[in-house]
Amino acid sequence: MNVYIKNILRFCIIVLLQVLILNNITLRWWSDPGGFPVFIPLIYPLFLLLMPFDTPVWLLLIAGFVLGITVDSFTNTAGMHACATVLIAYLRTNVLGALLPRNLSEYEGLQPSIKNMGWMPFLVYSGFLLILHHLLFFALELWNLSNLGHLLLKTMASAATSMLFVIVYLLLFTRQDTSRA
């Protein structure tokens, strides 16, 4: 399948998954509804994480902005998701460059995945960017640093759950029979 069509399809699937299903799941840990913040898993940054290795930064930035604005328009948060997503779009190339042994332009036609990168580098890559994204988003949403603990707790709990969903998504939607070695 053409790489453009594939990415546009993935964009639609991930946004709909996020908006129609995950946004309606309110998670709380343990039985204490007052002390522990409620949170929702955010998996839509996965679209950015899975774009091909050799995508230029400006395209990543534009794609991140469009993705963020789309999610924003569904959740009435004008700009908060976009702001967080543009940040990770900008940092993505640097993080990948630091984690991979070869230059990024040598991975032509490939995309970041567990198969292409190995478990550990991929988890570090997606985990780092997801935590950064969640931290910025929740900081913008709460918009005061008076209870930093609340913010950090919410970020960590939400990022851990998002990671879980990301891994499940990858295991479900990656083709198992390898056509490319």
Next chain:
Amino acid sequence: MRNFILFIRRFFNLILFLGLEVTCIVMIQRTNTLQGNDIISSANAVSGLVYKKQNDVVYYFGLRKMNDSLQRENARLREMLASYKSVDTLVDTLALKKVGIADTAKHIIRYAQYIYRAARVINNSTNSSDNYITLNRGSASGIRKNMAVVSGTGIVGRVEHVSANFASVLSVLSSKQKVSAKLRVGTNGFVLWEGKNARVLTMVDVPQQVKVKRGDSVFTNSYSLFPPDILIGTVISTEVVKKNTMQRLYLKPSTDFANLQYVYVAENKMAVEQRALEDSASVKSK
């Protein structure tokens, strides 16, 4: 000039990044000043349509709960009606009481001040710090900004964005709005949400000498944009604030925000006249 172009080419990504971030922050900032932007909200045509399609599917699963709530509301309305009318609609035999002409002269006849329009909730959230509800009616059905939204059991919120066929409502579960409220004895205060738990509202500015019991009801008063005497919630616990000798009351909201299906948008027919009068009064006093 050439250096300038070289500079732009060298730092193009950084400039684009900063430009987009500034755009985002401007948008957030504009939304926070309550005027809002109507394009990036769930009242716009595309996301409204997606939510409507989703609701068409999910709608059927909530029918049972909705029936129950409609039935309860019917019962409540019937009860209210019964206190105005001497015809008991539940009993077959008529218990008519004649109203003499002498009676009508003594009573002031009040016309209904509010128009209620029913709307279906097609999207709903309770888990962010400012919660929004999307309705399937918009300006085409006569819904305007800043109208009050109530449910069968209590208050819900205020209309914030409107498009032709959808409206998004800022719910009471939001840090952005305070609702003026009163206790049954008539003491006024404000109800707000502290942003942690969708099942607890807070009422502030209640003087300490007012005796409040657990289970007391809190209603809207006639200062706010909501119609007066609509239930907000019941008191769970009270707490005395040492600093200014006021009480804080914790309320259990009477509306079940997680399971909203139908709401009513209340239009105050007198709002324009009232505001015009108040504005002219405040201009003169300056």
